[in-house]
Amino acid sequence: MRQIKFILLTMGLIGSISLAIPQSSVGAFDVFSDACSGTSADTALCKDRNKEQIQTFIKNLVNALLYVLGVVSVFVIIFAGIFYTISMGDAAAITKAKNTLLYAVIGLVVAVSAYAIVNFVLFATK
Numbered sequence: 064m065r066q067i068k069f070i071l072l073t074m075g076l077i078g079s080i081s082l083a084i085p086q087s088s089v090g091a092f093d094v095f096s097d098a099c100s101g102t103s104a105d106t107a108l109c110k111d112r113n114k115e116q117i118q119t120f121i122k123n124l125v126n127a128l129l130y131v132l133g134v135v136s137v138f139v140i141i142f143a144g145i146f147y148t149i150s151m152g153d154a155a156a157i158t159k160a161k162n163t164l165l166y167a168v169i170g171l172v173v174a175v176s177a178y179a180i181v182n183f184v185l186f187a188t189k
Contacts, residue, residue, distance in 0.1 A: 118185050125181045132174045139167040 143164035150156035 121181065121185060125178060129174055129178050132170065136167050136171045136174075139170075140164060143167060 143160050146163065147157065147160035150160060
């Protein structure tokens, strides 16, 4: 059981690190890099650009974490099903498998709710 938890945790960390690697910048965004440096950084265009960068970063972070959580939850649901199947009528094992499945589903519901709340807060002000 400890090996399974270690493998799932390792896979989640590797997945989250691979999603956190920055993407290559698009040439169109480099046009503003010189315009927003120095004394012209207080212009409305630069302030809007900074706000959009923060919103994009938060959205990407939440999406990456939600992806990792979804993958881990699917594995936990699969293992709960396996544990339920191999319980062979043991009441304690059946209860443990059912609780594991219940908590995995509750975790998914909380994650989807968090995603909805973050997107509502970030983009309700637009």
